[in-house]
Amino acid sequence: xxxxxxxxxxxxxxxxxxxxxxxxxxxxxxxxxxxxxxxxxxxxxxxxxxxxxxxxxxxxxxxxxxxxxxxxxxxxxxxxxxxxxxxxxxxxxxxxxxxxxxxxxxxxxxxxxxxxxxxxxxxxxxxxxxxxxxxxxxxxxxxxxxxxxxxxxxxxxxxxxxxxxxxxxxxxxxxxxxxxxxxxxxxxxxxxxxxxxxxxxxxxxxxxxxxxxxxxxxxxxxxxxxxxxxxxxxxxxxxxxxxxxxxxxxxxxxxxxxxxxxxxxxxxxxxxxxxxxxxxxxxxxxxxxxxxxxxxxxxxxxxxxxxxxxxxxxxxxxxxxxxxxxxxxxxxxxxxxxxxxxxxxxxxxxxxxxxxxxxxxxxxxxxxxxxx
Numbered sequence: 116x117x118x119x120x121x122x123x124x125x126x127x128x129x130x131x132x133x134x135x136x137x138x139x140x141x142x143x144x145x146x147x148x149x150x151x152x153x154x155x156x157x158x159x160x161x162x163x164x165x166x167x168x169x170x171x172x173x174x175x176x177x178x179x180x181x182x183x184x185x186x187x188x189x190x191x192x193x194x195x196x197x198x199x200x201x202x203x204x205x206x207x208x209x210x211x212x213x214x215x216x217x218x219x220x221x222x223x224x225x226x227x228x229x230x231x232x233x234x235x236x237x238x239x240x241x242x243x244x245x246x247x248x249x250x251x252x253x254x255x256x257x258x259x260x261x262x263x264x265x266x267x268x269x270x271x272x273x274x275x276x277x278x279x280x281x282x283x284x285x286x287x288x289x290x291x292x293x294x295x296x297x298x299x300x301x302x303x304x305x306x307x308x309x310x311x312x313x314x315x316x317x318x319x320x321x322x323x324x325x326x327x328x329x330x331x332x333x334x335x336x337x338x339x340x341x342x343x344x345x346x347x348x349x350x351x352x353x354x355x356x357x358x359x360x361x362x363x364x365x366x367x368x369x370x371x372x373x374x375x376x377x378x379x380x381x382x383x384x385x386x387x388x389x390x391x392x393x394x395x396x397x398x399x400x401x402x403x404x405x406x407x408x409x410x411x412x413x414x415x416x417x418x419x420x421x422x423x424x425x426x427x428x429x430x431x432x433x434x435x436x437x438x439x440x441x442x443x444x445x446x447x448x449x450x451x452x453x454x455x456x457x458x459x460x461x462x463x464x465x466x467x468x469x470x471x472x473x474x475x476x477x478x479x480x481x482x483x484x485x486x487x
Contacts, residue, residue, distance in 0.1 A: 170341035
């Protein structure tokens with residue numbers, strides 16, 4: 116009788132548990148979105164410990180742990196479906212009852228995902244922006260200022276390109292120990308910006324890189340295991356910047372534009388020339404694209420001044436991604452756009468362009484201080 120009572124109590128408590136979990140996620144989301152202090156407090160106090168705990172576990176594995184977990188999840192779903200079909204075939208359960216059971220399980224899984232997403236990265240979308248923490252004003256700029264920024268980046272790229280490590284085919288090569296060097300670059304940046312200081316797990320390549328390429332993805336952040344992943348097949352010159360971009364997400368900076376800017380700062384602040392080159396080309400790409408949209412004639416005049424090494428890397432970049440253009444990449448872009456808008460990045464995929472405003476703000480400050 117005692118055991119039966121305990122079981123009944125567990126059954127009665129079960130709906131309350133799932134309601135509480137769902138309401139907890141909703142309340143946390145509302146607090147993050149509609150209060151000025153909660154998201155930043157969470158990012159500075161709760162999140163670092165969570166990142167250190169989950170990231171410490173995943174860092175023990177030499178492979179991308181969440182990628183393996185995805186494979187296991189897919190396998191589990193297939194086994195569950197086959198088991199359900201077998202139960203229905205043996206008439207152990209009706210299609211209606213099995214369908215209702217599955218729907219309840221799916222709902223519970225969705226609640227778990229929503230809560231896990233909220234505490235691992237959802238709240239961080241609403242934290243204080245990196246531009247505010249770095250005291251970097253984002254102001255309207257003229258086309259002349261944008262052109263000047265592009266020319267400044269062009270000169271820096273040409274200077275650095277003379278020392279980059281190059282492969283036999285003439286393309287820029289990967290730096291030795293890239294994963295460790297990018298982690299060191301982020302730690303170094305943390306000395307200037309405390310919000311980026313502290314421990315970083317190592318970034319890891321994904322096994323199924325071809326899937327990422329088909330989706331036009333160069334890297335991805337795994338919030339549930341606190342892992343930064345990169346596509347090891349993309350052009351080598353871009354990989355260091357991608358790693359730093361994903362590592363910045365681990366510090367709670369979820370905005371794509373700010374993650375790009377952080378990656379630029381980390382790379383150009385590194386002692387490794389190939390990292391500097393990667394960061395400069397990241398900044399140049401966004402800036403020259405903005406100039407193209409603003410004034411084509413100015414764009415054409417600036418673009419032809421890019422050095423031969425960078426021009427060669429860009430040519431390969433275009434060739435590489437051209438092979439993956441198609442419906443999969445288009446669907447992926449729409450999904451990504453919807454995801455960004457759902458998490459308070461109202462410009463959607465276009466929010467990547469805001470990085471140029473950050474670059475212009477930093478360049479304007481350097482000129483005022485006489486260091487530009």
